[in-house]
Amino acid sequence: MSSTATFPTYRGRMEYVCLGCDARYPHDSLLYTCPKCGGVFLLENLDFQLLKKRDGAFWRELFDARAASRVTALRGVFRYYELLAPLLDEEDIVYLGEGNTPIVEAAPALRDAVGLPFAYKNDGQNPSASFKDRGMACAFSYLKWLCRCRQWDEVLTVCASTGDTSAAAALYAAYIGPPLKSVVLLPKGKVTPQQLSQPLGSGATVLELPGVFDDCMKAVEHLAENYRVALLNSKNAWRILGQESWAYETAQWYNWDVTGLCLFVPIGNAGNITAIMSGFLKLRDLGITTGLPRVFGVQSEHANPVYRYYAVPAQNRQWRPVRVTSSVAQAAMIGNPVSFPRVRALAERFTAAGGERAFQVIQVTEQQIMDAMIKANRHGHIACTQGGESLAGLMNAKILGLIGNGERALLNATAHSLKFAGFQEMYFTDGFTPEYGITPDKSLANEPHSLLPKSARTGKSDGEYARLAAQAVVERLQLRRK
Numbered sequence: 001m002s003s004t005a006t007f008p009t010y011r012g013r014m015e016y017v018c019l020g021c022d023a024r025y026p027h028d029s030l031l032y033t034c035p036k037c038g039g040v041f042l043l044e045n046l047d048f049q050l051l052k053k054r055d056g057a058f059w060r061e062l063f064d065a066r067a068a069s070r071v072t073a074l075r076g077v078f079r080y081y082e083l084l085a086p087l088l089d090e091e092d093i094v095y096l097g098e099g100n101t102p103i104v105e106a107a108p109a110l111r112d113a114v115g116l117p118f119a120y121k122n123d124g125q126n127p128s129a130s131f132k133d134r135g136m137a138c139a140f141s142y143l144k145w146l147c148r149c150r151q152w153d154e155v156l157t158v159c160a161s162t163g164d165t166s167a168a169a170a171l172y173a174a175y176i177g178p179p180l181k182s183v184v185l186l187p188k189g190k191v192t193p194q195q196l197s198q199p200l201g202s203g204a205t206v207l208e209l210p211g212v213f214d215d216c217m218k219a220v221e222h223l224a225e226n227y228r229v230a231l232l233n234s235k236n237a238w239r240i241l242g243q244e245s246w247a248y249e250t251a252q253w254y255n256w257d258v259t260g261l262c263l264f265v266p267i268g269n270a271g272n273i274t275a276i277m278s279g280f281l282k283l284r285d286l287g288i289t290t291g292l293p294r295v296f297g298v299q300s301e302h303a304n305p306v307y308r309y310y311a312v313p314a315q316n317r318q319w320r321p322v323r324v325t326s327s328v329a330q331a332a333m334i335g336n337p338v339s340f341p342r343v344r345a346l347a348e349r350f351t352a353a354g355g356e357r358a359f360q361v362i363q364v365t366e367q368q369i370m371d372a373m374i375k376a377n378r379h380g381h382i383a384c385t386q387g388g389e390s391l392a393g394l395m396n397a398k399i400l401g402l403i404g405n406g407e408r409a410l411l412n413a414t415a416h417s418l419k420f421a422g423f424q425e426m427y428f429t430d431g432f433t434p435e436y437g438i439t440p441d442k443s444l445a446n447e448p449h450s451l452l453p454k455s456a457r458t459g460k461s462d463g464e465y466a467r468l469a470a471q472a473v474v475e476r477l478q479l480r481r482k
């Protein structure tokens with residue numbers, strides 16, 4: 001069907017499918033909410049069946065070979081072009097180095113402490129340092145394609161964000177340039193300074209609103225429904241397709257055998273867990289894999305609507321958004337996740353194929369999230385607070401007996417630890433305000449030590465000062481001569 005040295009020739013036929021009323025809409029317009037029922041969409045390839053003319057082995061070999069491709073458009077998430085948005089042409093695809101993130105085995109001491117083999121998939125090693133780049137690569141490539149087809153001369157891209165969506169959206173918009181212009185809407189004081197610096201550095205218009213993410217989301221939804229703007233939140237179904245690449249890469253890394261693998265994924269707006277389940281179902285549908293992994297969604301007790309929904313028996317389940325309270329897993333601090341209907345639909349398909357235990361949601365405390373993040377990073381990992389949430393979820397799953405011997409876990413480290421350095425600082429200095437409910441383990445605190453007073457530098461040559469500094473280190477560390 002395609003060689004690895006050239007861009008694929010296969011093209012699918014994509015349609016938006018409403019999860020509320022099953023209405024279908026053509027792929028060539030910007031749609032986020034069903035005009036008939038207000039439901040959310042997933043995208044479907046009407047010619048997915050054609051891909052089944054080839055067997056699983058064909059696809060496994062193709063994707064394995066493509067991992068070495070030098071075609072720029074195929075180096076990132078579009079390695080899996082046929083499974084993503086196979087209507088784009090090579091010239092549309094934006095590649096900023098996203099995807100193909102490393103899976104790093106837990107340090108042996110950490111693995112032993114947790115009592116189970118596990119690894120982190122470091123999605124913080126994406127260009128804007130979170131998994132959001134996977135979705136943006138697809139959504140922006142689609143937008144480029146649409147601008148080309150429609151000859152639009154100006155398109156305003158907007159998003160509400162807990163920090164990482166805006167960083168990614170602003171980055172891709174800046175790279176593409178005109179006709180795109182990026183605007184981001186942030187809850188004031190509820191994104192970290194590092195996250196705020198990202199859209200500013202990319203030149204986006206940054207608007208701050210008092211309130212929480214859910215307030216910003218409602219505002220941009222209103223804009224997207226009534227004005228000519230392109231919405232880049234995960235309500236944008238093209239983003240979901242891009243984020244499915246996490247599942248494809250994971251399966252490929254484990255040599256297309258994912259049985260016995262337990263995935264831990266933090267849930268915020270619930271786009272990512274949707275994408276991950278959707279991706280694994282597609283792989284199975286094409287015979288690329290035979291089984292399914294087990295998926296554990298993880299939520300903080302300060303932002304836990306999805307946990308609450310699944311915590312009761314199926315016949316008693318009722319969807320109720322919650323009012324969030326301060327959470328260190330700030331990127332997932334969402335009380336009314338837009339993608340909840342997608343989670344419900346995908347979880348149903350996932351458990352139908354993989355059994356009741358194939359999808360579960362676990363709750364963790366703020367204390368557990370911070371302890372887990374600090375512990376992971378003390379062992380050489382680069383987990384953000386949400387990555388800490390994943391590890392806390394694994395530890396709870398083990399305590400609850402939900403994960404057994406012979407199983408291994410893969411934790412989604414959704415962003416880079418550096419974005420959340422402020423929470424580490426609060427942990428080390430016992431600086432959490434009471435609403436977090438976090439008491440740091442003081443034995444883990446770390447701080448810089450001052451060696452010499454500033455005045456020590458005056459009047460000394462470089463050589464004298466170096467010897468003085470070295471002497472101060474010797475005393476501080478009680479070093480012994482060789």
Ligand SMILES: *Cc1c(COP(=O)(O)O)cnc(C)c1O
Nearest residue numbers: 164268269270271272331414415
């Ligand atoms: C966005 C985000 C999440 C939550 O993902 P959803 O798709 O909104 O559920 C978790 N962690 C980080 C670092 C994020 O940026």
Ligand SMILES: [Zn+2]
Nearest residue numbers: 018021034037
């Ligand atoms: Zn509908």
